[in-house]
Amino acid sequence: MSLINIKNLTFSYDGSHDPVFENVSFQIDSDWKLGLTGRNGRGKTTLLNLLMGKYEYSGTIHASEGFDYFPYEVGDMNDDTLTVIDRTVSDYEYWRLQKELSLLDVEEEVLYRPFSTLSNGERTKILLAALFLKEARFLLIDEPTNHLDMEARELVGRYLRSKKGFILVSHDRTFLDQCVDHILSINKNNIEVQKGNFSSWQYNKEIQDQFELAENEKLKKEIKGLTEAARRTAAWSDKVESTKNGLLLSGIKADKGYTGHKAAKMMKRSKNLELRQENAIEEKSKLLKNLETADDLSIKPLGYHSSRLVEAEGLSIYYDGRPAVEKVSFSIDSEDRIAIAGKNGSGKSSIMKLILGENLTFTGNLRIGSKLILSYVSQETSHLKGNLKDYAASEGIDESLFKAILRKLDFSRVQFEKDISDFSEGQKKKVLIAASLCQKAHLYIWDEPLNFIDVISRMQIEEMLLKYKPTLLFVEHDAAFYENIATKKVLLGSE
Template identity: 70%
Template sequence: MSLINVVNLTFAYDGSYDNIFENVNFQLDTDWKLGFTGRNGRGKTTFLNLLLGKYEYSGTISAHVHFDYFPYPVDNKEQNTVDVVGDIYPDYVHWQLMRELSLLDVSEDVLYRPFDSLSNGEQTKVLLAALFLKENRFLLIDEPTNHLDKEARKRVSDYLSKKNGYILVSHDRAFLDNCVDHILSINKTDIEIQKGNFSDWWANKQRQDDYELAENEKLKKDIQRLSESSRRTGNWSHEVEKTKNGTRNSGSKVDKGYVGHKAAKMMKRSKSMEHRQQSAIEEKSRLLKNVDTSESLKISQLTYHKHQLVELDKVSIYYGERQVCPETSFTIGQGDRIALAGKNGSGKSSLIKLICGEDVSYTGMFRKGSQLKISYVSQDTSHLQGSLSDYAREHEIDESLFKSILRKLDFSRVQFEKDISTYSGGQKKKVLIAKSLCEKVHLHVWDEPLNYIDVISRMQIEELLLEHSPTILFVEHDSEFCDHIATKVVEL
């Protein structure tokens, strides 16, 4: 066991006036299975890069281990996988590699295939196996679940649960719960470490939020009482001050010195009350430091004139002579929330292309309602650029609602002024989802929408979908999200 010590860490990117970290202090044990969570854009990947020594910073980070990063950058993906493993760890022992691959349910033949011919799941497993062979290393695992199907996620999660000595950035709640024993969280105003898995941390956060909100309600009542008292006292002192130039009821002259002194005492008391009021407001701000507040939203979907929007009966999809989607039958009715499930390569994205109107070769019967309007969220975000305002105008959506959804998903107002191309991967996915929810359509079709999106935002997207009940067909490997949202599951 050894420690990673972070002392007075302060960091901001060149040209930025906002510190991502400011005088941060904490310790990590190199034996921990550490889950790393926090909203998109709060610095998770940045912190991993600081551990790797990629940026200059003030403060100190000290450790008696070396850091390795996943996903390992493979420069030549055309070479055989066994050579990729050799690049990662030249001194590996073959039987030890085979032991690791066996734990991940990967057959030996993948080693003698070009690396780029492997599926996303196979590539992830091989890289993890090679990295865990190295000794005296602390592994920084950055979002390994992206593009992994449900079965592969379970296998990788089980594998990690038997290891230790890593930081894991993942937004999949079930995945985290299965394989971590501590949580490092970047909150609104601080960084904290708690023992336990994600569910333990989330339960503690909800209790803390509830406590802070209850304290806030008490403070608001105190502030209101102090404000009214201060206003009454201020009015009284003002009235007393006015009598300095008047007369007593008996007609005798007013003692201006006495009245002025009395008015001054009243004014002092009033100022004291105002000071107490301001102190209470500041205390309220401190109490709410880590509560993620959000505004309510109104999202409406168009109503189609028929209940049934789409019907597929024994549909198979082909690329040339190769069948990419086996015979499939299902319908999409108004109000359905359908999860399209299956292993990677089973044809989910091909079915989505067919439904969205792309030219796809198929057999069987496919019907789609006439003039059916569909909003599509793709896996790809590389095309996003420009300002949010221009993006809203280009796609003819309500800019106010668009930005309100993004505010709910933890976009700061400063973020609204930046070019979308500079956003993190999770923030770009939020732009696509917010745009989709603003579009006046009959059906939403989302293809792996949650890749890179933080856990809290996933929960808020769940709340939006459950509250407004749009008709939606989606592909998503986050089992918690599917369990909460789907009214029907179509398994390929």
């Protein structure tokens, strides 16, 4: 066990006037299973890169152990997987590698296949196994669950639960609860470390937020009362002074001592009230600094002239003569929220692409309603570039509404001036989702929409879907979202 100390850490990117971190200090234990959470763009990956020594910063980072980062560059993807591991870990015993692979349910024969032929899930497991072969290293694991199906997430979660000495970035609530014992949260104005899993952190955060909101209302009332009292006292003081002067002008001899003393007393009272008001304002300014705004999202789905939008009977989809999907039957009716579930490679995206009109080879029957308007969120974000104004124009959506939705998803106005290609992966996914929410459609088709998206935004999206009940066909491996949203499930193979 050793401590990792971060003191007065300050960092900003070149050309940026806004620091990502400013005088941040915290301490963590190298034996912890630490979950790192925070909204998109708050600096989670930046913090990991700072720990790795990739950027110059002010302040100090002191650790007796070195750091290693996931995912890391593998070099030539055509090399055998064992060669990739050997490049990553210079010295290890083969039996230890066998043990790690066994824990991750990876067959040994995978080691002798080109790394490029492995599935996303197999690559994730191999790279994690290699990381945990290293000695005296604190591991920085950045979003390992993206593109993993639910079965693989469950397995990787169990694997990480058996380990210690890592920081894990993930927005999957169920996954975090499964394998962390502390939470490091990057808030609006500070960084906090708390013992427990994500659910316990969220519970405590909600209690703190409610306390601050109640205190804020109390202080607002107090400030209002003090302001009115100070105004009355100042008016009394002015009135006393004017009375004294009026008596002198009329030739009536005034008791200057008494009148002056009364005015001075009232002035002092006014000053005391003013000081109390300033103290209350200062106290109020300490509140709500870390309150996360999560304004309600909305969507305006179109009603369809028929209760049934899509129907598939005995549907099989083929690539190069080989079936990707075999004999699947399902229907999509108005207000259905249908989850397509299955292991990676089971054909979930293929079904979506076929409904979207891609020219795929298939057998069976697929009936799509006439003049059906679709809105699509893809897995990929690599095509996103340019500014938000031009993107809104290219998608035929209202720019003001589009940006208003992004603001609700925690975009700052400064973000609107940047090129989309410079956004974080989570922010890019929010661009796709915001565009879809701007579109009036009969059927929304979302393919893994939540990859990289922060937890608070995930819950915003959940609440919106439950409130407005759009007809939705989706693939999503976030177990909490899957269970909360799906009204029907289409299972491909065994889930």
